[in-house]
Amino acid sequence: SQTIHQWPATLVQPVGSPLSLECTVEGTSNPNLYWYRQAAGRGLQLLFYSVGIGQISSEVPQNLSASRPQDRQFILSSKKLLLSDSGFYLCAWGDGGYYGYTFGSGTRLTVV
Amino acid sequence: RKEVEQDPGPFNVPEGATVAFNCTYSNSASQSFFWYRQDCRKEPKLLMSVYSSGNEDGRFTAQLNRASQYISLLIRDSKLSDSATYLCVVNRGNYGQNFVFGPGTRLSVLP
Numbered sequence A: 001s002q003t004i005h006q007w008p009a010t011l012v013q014p015v016g017s018p019l020s021l022e023c024t025v026e027g028t029s030n031p032n033l034y035w036y037r038q039a040a041g042r043g044l045q046l047l048f049y050s051v052g053i054g055q056i057s058s059e060v061p062q063n064l065s066a067s068r069p070q071d072r073q074f075i076l077s078s079k080k081l082l083l084s085d086s087g088f089y090l091c092a093w094g095d096g097g098y099y100g101y102t103f104g105s106g107t108r109l110t111v112v
Numbered sequence B: 001r002k003e004v005e006q007d008p009g010p011f012n013v014p015e016g017a018t019v020a021f022n023c024t025y026s027n028s029a030s031q032s033f034f035w036y037r038q039d040c041r042k043e044p045k046l047l048m049s050v051y052s053s054g055n056e057d058g059r060f061t062a063q064l065n066r067a068s069q070y071i072s073l074l075i076r077d078s079k080l081s082d083s084a085t086y087l088c089v090v091n092r093g094n095y096g097q098n099f100v101f102g103p104g105t106r107l108s109v110l111p
Helices: none
Strands: A003-007 A010-013 A019-026 A032-038 A044-052 A055-058 A065-070 A073-078 A087-094 A107-111 B004-006 B011-014 B019-025 B032-038 B044-050 B055-057 B060-065 B070-075 B084-091 B099-101 B105-110
Touching: A003 A087, A010 A019, A019 A032, A019 A087, A019 A107, A032 A073, A044 A065, A044 A073, A055 A065, A073 A087, B004 B084, B011 B019, B019 B084, B019 B105, B032 B060, B032 B070, B044 B055, B044 B060, B070 B084
Parallel strands: A010 A107, B011 B105
Antiparallel strands: A003 A019, A019 A073, A032 A044, A032 A087, A044 A055, A065 A073, A087 A107, B004 B019, B019 B070, B032 B044, B032 B084, B055 B060, B060 B070, B084 B099, B084 B105
């Protein structure tokens, strides 16, 4: 069966520090991968999606970037964090849309 | 107008009650529909897909009205464990990057 791993679970980082969040999927090949952010009390916002190695599409302009160095690995990065980057970051994988997404357990990021 | 809108909530209901959530979407080309459940400070989890003919899974019934661009979720015999935020999700097209999440409706089932 397919599983998705995301780490770390929580992170407290100072403003201006770099960020790297990693997500890996097991049990499937060539998944569509997604990064979402959920600010406190807000809905899910799609940040990036990838349909294959090295293919990244950005949904909103921001301080973040994403990379997909391997088929089942998706990384979210920032060179310098802002206070507004705080939130709950969720990685998800999907097979193309008919069966819904499966989310990782998320990373709760607090920028101080 | 947001592309996917849901009842603002919160809904506070006693155990055993029946509760219904409504969701409307604006893109008539939307192809597939889902209900997700999100517990506090946890990731969303797929509750059920919504099919054109309507579908039921135990105490949960989902309905789709394409003409009115409306989706509903009915929960019968509410349990304390049903307390969560329910997210309506619409897929605009064949590919997953077209998923749009509603803002969610929070449900609290009270003893």
